[in-house]
Amino acid sequence: MENENKEVPYAAYEGLQVRHERTVKRLIIAIIITAILMFASNMAWLYAWQSYDYVSEETESINVDGKDGVANYIGNDGDIHNGENNSSKDTAQGTP
Numbered sequence: 001m002e003n004e005n006k007e008v009p010y011a012a013y014e015g016l017q018v019r020h021e022r023t024v025k026r027l028i029i030a031i032i033i034t035a036i037l038m039f040a041s042n043m044a045w046l047y048a049w050q051s052y053d054y055v056s057e058e059t060e061s062i063n064v065d066g067k068d069g070v071a072n073y074i075g076n077d078g079d080i081h082n083g084e085n086n087s088s089k090d091t092a093q094g095t096p
Helices: 010-050
Strands: 072-074 080-082
16 A cells, blocks of 8 residues: 555546546637627617607697596606596586
């Protein structure tokens, strides 16, 4: 036991280095492919996100079909807009 050879032969060390080089090369390729796919995925999401019209500069006209209908609605900005009341009922004060 005292005379055990604890040195690793150069051929075994060289074979191990070749295997590690292949592993590192494959990992680098995997990282590059992952980065490219992540960039492409983000660009696809940005394109889909920008394809919708979230802000409209036009004003909307809302008509109520009933005589006692109320035309309140919540707009895109969260504010409550009061529409026109097109009923034939007299809304002046003092009339019953």
